[in-house]
Amino acid sequence: MNVKAKAWDAIGADFWHPSYYSGPTQAEVGQFLRGVDAGASLCILGASTISLIRACLERSSDVTVIDFSEGMLTALKSEIGESRCRTIRHDLLDPPPPELSGIFDAVFSDRLINRFDDREMPVACRNMFQLVGKAHLARHKVRLGFYERDIAILEAGRRNGTLANFYFPLTQEIDYSRATTELSELLAASGEVPQDKVRKFHKYRGLEKRPSLDEIVIYHERIRGCRLLATEVSEAVAQDLFFDFTSI
Numbered sequence: 001m002n003v004k005a006k007a008w009d010a011i012g013a014d015f016w017h018p019s020y021y022s023g024p025t026q027a028e029v030g031q032f033l034r035g036v037d038a039g040a041s042l043c044i045l046g047a048s049t050i051s052l053i054r055a056c057l058e059r060s061s062d063v064t065v066i067d068f069s070e071g072m073l074t075a076l077k078s079e080i081g082e083s084r085c086r087t088i089r090h091d092l093l094d095p096p097p098p099e100l101s102g103i104f105d106a107v108f109s110d111r112l113i114n115r116f117d118d119r120e121m122p123v124a125c126r127n128m129f130q131l132v133g134k135a136h137l138a139r140h141k142v143r144l145g146f147y148e149r150d151i152a153i154l155e156a157g158r159r160n161g162t163l164a165n166f167y168f169p170l171t172q173e174i175d176y177s178r179a180t181t182e183l184s185e186l187l188a189a190s191g192e193v194p195q196d197k198v199r200k201f202h203k204y205r206g207l208e209k210r211p212s213l214d215e216i217v218i219y220h221e222r223i224r225g226c227r228l229l230a231t232e233v234s235e236a237v238a239q240d241l242f243f244d245f246t247s248i
């Protein structure tokens with residue numbers, strides 16, 4: 001079992017609390033769905049991306065959500081209705097099963113790529129791309145560089161002399177599970193979501209890479225049959241970029 005799933009099992013529906021949920025915004029949902037035909041077969045990677053899932057359900061009755069967290073999938077079903085879309089429990093670090101390979105017209109993810117470490121990221125990109133049918137679309141939104149919270153944690157680490165415990169500059173990786181003291185100082189201001197849940201969430205998220213634009217492009221260039229079609233800056237956050245890939 002991938003221990004990172006425990007993070008999402010812990011947070012569940014609380015991830016969508018207005019004090020915590022960070023989108024995609026309505027404008028970004030518009031960017032995700034631009035050029036996508038009504039009735040297309042759509043796949044959203046990550047049950048947490050509920051605003052996009054809702055919009056996909058308005059556009060098509062053929063919607064699939066893939067996630068490795070049972071807790072997140074259960075939370076999604078109780079939020080949108082048990083049978084509104086197909087839900088599949090699957091870890092994207094594993095290749096998709098044959099029945100899911102190449103079957104979707106469009107595959108979407110919102111900052112899911114940011115949840116992987118340096119070793120996992122190219123593997124996950126490859127596995128996500130396997131879901132896309134010929135001449136169809138994978139559209140991923142990726143945060144480039146650091147999150148605001150990363151910067152605060154890095155500063156705290158510098159102050160405390162603990163930076164080397166949880167920040168790895170060569171690969172641009174941060175391990176929140178090793179920055180518990182620094183995190184505790186920051187999390188007090190996280191709003192209505194219970195602190196123990198937020199702490200558990202960050203503990204199990206573990207090691208994550210902060211990728212550059214070039215790295216995302218290179219990982220996909222190495223995938224046979226994958227071509228970069230376009231990039232577009234998010235209308236909500238200038239640091240977030242949409243990448244469109246097609247399967248040739």
Ligand SMILES: C[S@@+](CC[C@H](N)C(=O)[O-])C[C@H]1O[C@@H](n2cnc3c(N)ncnc32)[C@H](O)[C@@H]1O
Binds near residue numbers: 002066091112
């Ligand atoms: C879409 S991502 C990122 C969510 C949010 N936009 C953010 O910036 O934090 C989170 C979702 O992906 C799922 N997820 C994370 N890693 C996964 C993996 N290896 N395989 C399948 N699902 C995964 C989580 O369970 C969660 O529901």
